[in-house]
Amino acid sequence: MSADIRKIAVWVEETHMEAGQVVAPAARKAVAVAVIANPFAGRYVADLTALMDIGAELGALLGDRCVAALGILPTQAQSYGKAAMVGEAGELEHAAAILHPKLGAPLRVAVGGGAALVPSSKKMGGPGQVLDVPLGHKDAAFVRSHFDAIEVRLNDAPRAGEIMVAVAVTDGGRPLARVGGLTHETAEGKDGLR
Structure with a gap:
């Protein structure tokens, strides 16, 4: 089953100044959103494989859209969510079926790798409600x-x-990050942690 997409939205947020300090280069985040029909809405279905497959489709589609929106090579991506x-x-399990079993692998292809887990959130809501997308180093x-x-x-x-x-x-990373620890430049990226 492929996704029945009603709408896709893509945008880039750029932070050029933070706390009175110039951020150079600007801190940039791209987000791509797809609004799809839920094939299991209104009924209990034990086998959620169709939503898992849709997750794989959307991981590639939305990941590619984010990379294109940033105008970077896939390997230049640093974090994802x-x-x-x-x-x-x-x-809620419908959201989990889309996000967890299969979305990550094609997203990793779109961003040129990714040893770390992809941070995630899921919730139930309605039109106009805010959805937070967590980010972590890829x-x-x-x-x-x-x-x-x-x-x-x-x-x-x-809906x-x-x-x-x-x-x-x-x-x-974040604009003006200064809480210490491992940096992008010193990360090895072998175990997904360090």
Whole structure:
């Protein structure tokens, strides 16, 4: 089964100044959101394989859109994240089925690798509700400068029988990060942690 997509939205957030300090280069986050029909809305279904397959499709599609929006090579991506909000006729498990079993592998292809787990969030909500997409370094989870998030909100999604799925990618860490620890430059990216 492929995703029945009603809408896709893509945008880039750039921070040029923070706390009165110039951020150069600007801290950039791209997010791509797909609003899809929930094939299992309003009913219990034991086998969620169809949603898992849709997750794989969306991991590639949304990951590619983020990289293109940033105008970078896939290997220049530094952090990533994923999130889903299911409408009221669905279940939280529908969001989990999209996000966890299969979305990560094609997202990693889109960003040129990724040894670390892809941070995620899921929730139930309605049109106009905010969905937080957590971010973490794609190769080394202990890189504190890349612990971040971006909000997404669409005024008309998700409707009761829909799921809003978001992927976010950055080409750097937080603006003016200074809490120490492992850095992007010193991370090895072999074990997903360091």
